[in-house]
Amino acid sequence: MMDEKNRAKLDKLNNQYVIDIVERYSKLCKPSKITVLTGSEEDKNYIRELVFKNKEEARLSTPGHSVHFDGYYDQGRDKEKTKVLLSGDERLSKSINTGDRDKCLEEIFSLMDGIMKGREMLVMFFCLGPTGSRFAIPALQITDSAYVAHSENIIYRQGYEEFKHMNGSKDFFHFVHASGELENSVSRNHENKRIYIDLKENRVFSVNTQYAGNSVGLKKLAMRLAINKANHSDWLCEHMFLMGVEPEGKKRTTYFCGAFPSACGKTSTAMIPGQKIVGDDILYLRRGADGKMFAVNVEQGIFGIIQDVNPIDDPLIYHTLVTPRELIFSNILVADNNPYWLGMEKTLPEAGINYAGHWKTGNIGPDGNEILPAHKNARYTIKIQELPNADVNLHNPDGVLVSVIIYGGRDPHTSPPVVQSFDWQHGVFIGASLESETTSATIGQAGVRKHDPMAIIDFLVVPLGAYINNHLKFGSATKPPIVFTTNYFLKENDKYLNEKTDKKIWLLWMEGRFHNEYGAIKTPIGFIPKFEDLRGLFKAVFKKEYSREAYERQFSIKITNLLEKLERIETIYKEEHDIPQELFDQIHQQRERLLKAKEKYAKEVVSPFEFSKN
Ligand code: SPV
Ligand code: MN
Numbered sequence: 181m182m183d184e185k186n187r188a189k190l191d192k193l194n195n196q197y198v199i200d201i202v203e204r205y206s207k208l209c210k211p212s213k214i215t216v217l218t219g220s221e222e223d224k225n226y227i228r229e230l231v232f233k234n235k236e237e238a239r240l241s242t243p244g245h246s247v248h249f250d251g252y253y254d255q256g257r258d259k260e261k262t263k264v265l266l267s268g269d270e271r272l273s274k275s276i277n278t279g280d281r282d283k284c285l286e287e288i289f290s291l292m293d294g295i296m297k298g299r300e301m302l303v304m305f306f307c308l309g310p311t312g313s314r315f316a317i318p319a320l321q322i323t324d325s326a327y328v329a330h331s332e333n334i335i336y337r338q339g340y341e342e343f344k345h346m347n348g349s350k351d352f353f354h355f356v357h358a359s360g361e362l363e364n365s366v367s368r369n370h371e372n373k374r375i376y377i378d379l380k381e382n383r384v385f386s387v388n389t390q391y392a393g394n395s396v397g398l399k400k401l402a403m404r405l406a407i408n409k410a411n412h413s414d415w416l417c418e419h420m421f422l423m424g425v426e427p428e429g430k431k432r433t434t435y436f437c438g439a440f441p442s443a444c445g446k447t448s449t450a451m452i453p454g455q456k457i458v459g460d461d462i463l464y465l466r467r468g469a470d471g472k473m474f475a476v477n478v479e480q481g482i483f484g485i486i487q488d489v490n491p492i493d494d495p496l497i498y499h500t501l502v503t504p505r506e507l508i509f510s511n512i513l514v515a516d517n518n519p520y521w522l523g524m525e526k527t528l529p530e531a532g533i534n535y536a537g538h539w540k541t542g543n544i545g546p547d548g549n550e551i552l553p554a555h556k557n558a559r560y561t562i563k564i565q566e567l568p569n570a571d572v573n574l575h576n577p578d579g580v581l582v583s584v585i586i587y588g589g590r591d592p593h594t595s596p597p598v599v600q601s602f603d604w605q606h607g608v609f610i611g612a613s614l615e616s617e618t619t620s621a622t623i624g625q626a627g628v629r630k631h632d633p634m635a636i637i638d639f640l641v642v643p644l645g646a647y648i649n650n651h652l653k654f655g656s657a658t659k660p661p662i663v664f665t666t667n668y669f670l671k672e673n674d675k676y677l678n679e680k681t682d683k684k685i686w687l688l689w690m691e692g693r694f695h696n697e698y699g700a701i702k703t704p705i706g707f708i709p710k711f712e713d714l715r716g717l718f719k720a721v722f723k724k725e726y727s728r729e730a731y732e733r734q735f736s737i738k739i740t741n742l743l744e745k746l747e748r749i750e751t752i753y754k755e756e757h758d759i760p761q762e763l764f765d766q767i768h769q770q771r772e773r774l775l776k777a778k779e780k781y782a783k784e785v786v787s788p789f790e791f792s793k794n
Pocket of ligand 1: 256257394441443
């Protein structure tokens with residue numbers, strides 16, 4: 181199955197464990213051919229051609245652009261089919277989907293038996309994090325999908341050379357993916373879709389799926405293995421963007437990272453005009469020699485949501501998506517070889533090809549729902565380097581110094597647009613209390629309020645208590661960044677209280693706070709901006725008059741809602757095991773402050789102007 185040329189590529193690594201893994205899964209999956217790829221330009225071109233030969237992607241009219249479709253039931257991360265494998269009496273938090281390790285391994289190996297018959301097995305080597313860095317983790321990907329391989333060549337750094345320098349070590353992650361039987365180029369056995377995470381062997385198996393969040397080993401599958409590794413050590417792996425904030429006229433770059441649940445503004449924050457992007461999804465954070473916090477982007481590309489990317493809201497991404505470059509669109513609408521998506525501010529054609537096949541306005545899907553022209557979770561895949569605002573430190577092996585952390589959710593009723601925590605411990609509590617409405621990034625109902633601590637609940641593979649404890653410890657041993665929380669989704673009478681572009685104002689205010697350039701108002705939940713400072717920023721940045729009324733509506737402290745939220749959060753943590761007492765202390769203190777304010781002002785909702793009188 182493997183010719184001499186490919187075998188030589190494996191042998192060059194001097195790593196018996198790599199050879200054992202490749203032999204083991206080729207015996208099990210029974211491909212007709214095995215191709216080993218080193219990440220050379222020749223090997224990358226091989227994959228660029230293979231995606232078309234396999235009909236996993238099709239060319240679009242703009243040079244370098246292609247489109248890939250996933251199956252009707254494979255349009256997001258599948259939480260139900262994703263399980264962390266546990267042995268004996270191992271337990272995880274209630275919200276984490278788990279399975280018995282022995283049974284699940286038996287099941288998945290039986291599904292994998294012969295799954296690559298007649299297909300080509302691709303063996304690839306990557307590096308999570310910059311190469312030559314203390315942050316880096318090598319990763320081996322086995323897949324029969326040229327689309328997965330193509331995506332990984334764009335989104336991740338090559339690691340063949342890293343493997344050569346490992347002296348045969350077993351200390352790497354490995355991923356085995358198989359698309360399963362295909363019909364019109366999409367996985368057809370969606371009932372047998374399985375994503376099984378085996379922490380014991382640092383490996384993940386994924387079968388009968390193609391959607392990148394389920395199939396691309398290096399993305400959310402590797403993230404789960406890294407969370408496990410980090411939480412058994414002294415560092416963090418987080419669901420965060422990383423950006424350099426550079427206010428106009430001030431010659432400085434201040435690095436921010438931010439955790440937001442999927443489809444809640446993470447990429448668009450990292451892409452705010454005038455700033456620099458390092459990453460938009462997954463970071464490793466470690467302590468530097470001086471006790472400060474440093475971060476690297478695990479990736480070098482973006483698998484971003486395309487809905488609502490238009491010339492007004494996301495001008496840089498929009499431009500990147502309509503000009504020649506290597507770019508994969510997924511689950512968009514194609515007509516006349518051109519891509520269309522929801523919210524692109526262009527009239528969409530009445531017919532075309534989309535994730536449901538040949539499509540016409542009004543078509544009803546197999547589940548009885550009307551099929552939208554493009555899926556809400558349709559995406560684009562590009563290299564960050566393709567963006568004009570890519571940061572100079574994107575590949576810096578030392579990472580960048582993190583000054584600010586943001587936690588943000590999709591919360592229509594409770595949290596103001598931006599609040600600064602009192603200190604690291606209060607910041608951890610804020611992150612641990614994040615609530616957000618579900619979105620189409622995962623399969624299931626959207627718009628349901630869900631507790632999503634640090635925007636990581638979908639990926640957590642260690643007990644919540646251990647995870648929170650690791651954060652508290654990390655901050656105490658570090659000169660920690662300042663923690664803020666943002667909420668872009670506050671509503672009144674079902675209408676958003678902010679424009680999408682307002683997030684730039686919150687960003688610049690946070691940056692100014694870090695540099696001690698703005699004062700703030702102390703409220704029971706943290707520090708909020710002063711009206712005058714925001715008015716000045718709106719005027720300077722957008723030449724816009726920001727009214728006292730708008731400020732008051734956005735920044736009022738909704739005491740009753742906040743107390744109710746606290747109740748929900750406390751209930752969840754009380755049901756968990758080994759939650760650090762410090763978190764309960766934070767909950768109690770926040771409740772005390774809120775109750776005091778309720779008594780003092782005798783109101784359910786207190787204006788920020790009331791607090792500013794203190
Ligand atoms: C997310 O859903 O958080 C993503 C895309 O970043 S996925 O690869 O599906 O995880
Ligand atoms: Mn993500």
